[in-house]
Amino acid sequence: MDERVICEGNFVLSSKTQASATSPCDVPSKDEGNLSTVMESININEEDHNELNKQKHEAKNLDQVLKQQEKASTVLDGQNLTEVNQLSEGVTVEEKDADPVFDGTEAPELETDKAFSSQNMDPADPEVQVYAWPEKAVALRNFVREKSAVAVSTMLRRLSSKKNQEELGDYNDIVTKGHDKDQDVETDSKENKVSPKDGEQSLWNPLNFMKIRRNADSQSKTDHLEHASFDNLLQETIQRRIIVYTRLGCQECRMVRSLLNMKRLKYVEINIDIFPTRKLELEKRTGSSVVPKVYLNDFLVGGLDELKAMDESGQLDEKIKDLFIEESIPTAPLPPLPGEDDESGNGTIDDMASIVRKMKESIIIKDRFYKMRRFSNCFVGSEAVNFLSEDQYFEREEAVEFGRKLVGMHFFQHITNENIFEDGSHLYRFLEHDPVIMTQCYNFPRGVIEVKPKPITEIASRLRFLSYAIIEAYVSEDGRHVDYRSIHSCEEFKRYLRTIEELQRVDLEPLSREEKLAFFINLYNMMAIHAILTLGFPARALERRTFFGDFKYVIGGCAYSLSAIHNGILRGNQRPPYNITKPFGQRDKRIKVAFPYPEPLVHFALVCGTRSGPALRCYSPGNIDKELIESARDFIKTGGLFVDSESSVASITKILRWYSVDFGKNEVEVLKHAANYLEPQKSEDLLELLSSTQLKVTYQPYDWSANY
Known part of the structure; x- marks a missing residue:
């Protein structure tokens, strides 16, 4: 029989033939006379002599068969040696633990209408806190389910052969991340680098078969970002022929945007705060740097008043029709050029x-x-x-x-x-x-930047500046709707992609509590937009796990996902809902960056692109606490908490349920905390109902659809 031993990827063959010490194969025999002498010495009769000769002949045949089998096995092993080495490597390959992620999955017994919600609301009643135990049980169950899925996926991946990898290589291109066909050079180069190295991770994952129908179902949603209607295609022809000069914080600029958007006109915006050289250009063209200024090709419309007058008289529509016929005029203002007035990447070599x-x-x-x-x-x-x-x-x-x-x-x-x-x-x-x-990590397209790292306060200021400009130009005034298509093509977002590369080796220690809070909130919101434009919008739970856990930035030498920023940094290393592990372990260097305690108001500021989330805004370190309180009031007043005094029912957002530990020890404390952000009369009604212990609490369904 052949025994095969695998030892760190090397294949060793050994053959063992079991034979007795008295076997004829072990007896020295030169000729027949010697054999007879030996046989006589041990008193073996003639019949035994014939039997031994027969056994000798059979032993020779057996030895020849074993040699043939050994040769054939060696040839076969030579052919499969590569596959065996791959299997051996797969057994000991390095695997990183995934970040704990909340993907919106809940247990049926913990849905909106729960028995505990209509029970006595007395905080002294131990039954009020009973609901925490089912949640922990669900967290344990989800943890086991997640680890089981990872184990199955890993085993199937290790058992897959190289042949299957080659056959499915082209097919996997269909289900790989990145739905946008018009991605810029930075994103394309990043996608080329995200392919795992040989030996570290298999190219084929059998669980990808489970994603086919999911991707097909979500294709209609990604089409909203990828494909424009016929009317929009016509608008593309004149987009670069309508130029609007603006600046940050300008109310008339917002009104000009609203008017053009109402008429469904695409335009290019030049923010003179982001592109300071265009301020000089505007002064040279008009003799003033006052904004807004609207150009149709090289024709100066003027500011808000002039634009309204042309619209009311019908001249604006006539002029727009001419833009479909006219060719682009060289003397017209040009859209912002790539890298224009961009400080990212500049500096001295380290x-x-x-x-x-x-x-x-x-x-x-x-x-x-x-x-x-x-x-x-x-x-x-x-x-x-x-x-x-x-x-x-x-x-x-x-x-x-x-x-x-x-x-x-x-x-x-x-x-x-x-x-x-x-x-x-x-x-x-x-x-x-x-x-x-x-x-x-999607801010690491070209490897480590060799420019000397700039201070984190300077980088955070530039990122905040860009976030402010993007949100003001491409997000609705209420912050509930985002124009992802326009963000993807604007020069401000391309500059943002270049700026986040500077975060690779920054030192986060100099940040104060207010600076760190504003930096990570703004970064989270822009990172979510970047993830949507790169991966597509996550329509289901498995996609949300990738969205929140696998899309990362490297900041200060460490990788941060959206979940790590939310639960690890801003919540003080608290476990996500329905998880039993914390984002950062004791040896994790990121734990030094985390806040010492949860910041509960961040839940009213973090926007992951869903309709039930808060409004998208930009936050400054100087007024961060005041701005967070305003965001909390806006979110609670606009549907986050609704109280019906007549029926004694309170309907609240599930955000307060999922992250209840950040707001209080039990449901009563959570509601009292939320009452601080209601209007005075509604706050008094809620507190009165809580004191009467007759309040029934229901939780609003969370809408995970995109905030287009």
């Missing part, structure tokens, strides 16, 4: 980056084993110390300190964050070699 580049060329970077796991693209600490000692003329102790300085600048880190940097056999990995950063 000297440390040059040293790191030389280090990558000198030390050995390869896959290595550590604690029964295989980690890709690692290097040994002692080799890095050797390089730094020779290149920088350091003693080994000085080289270790210099290496720790490089770690602090987010060039590389320990593979499991067990230490900062040590001399010895510890394994480390450069930032661009981290599999999560390579495959899931």
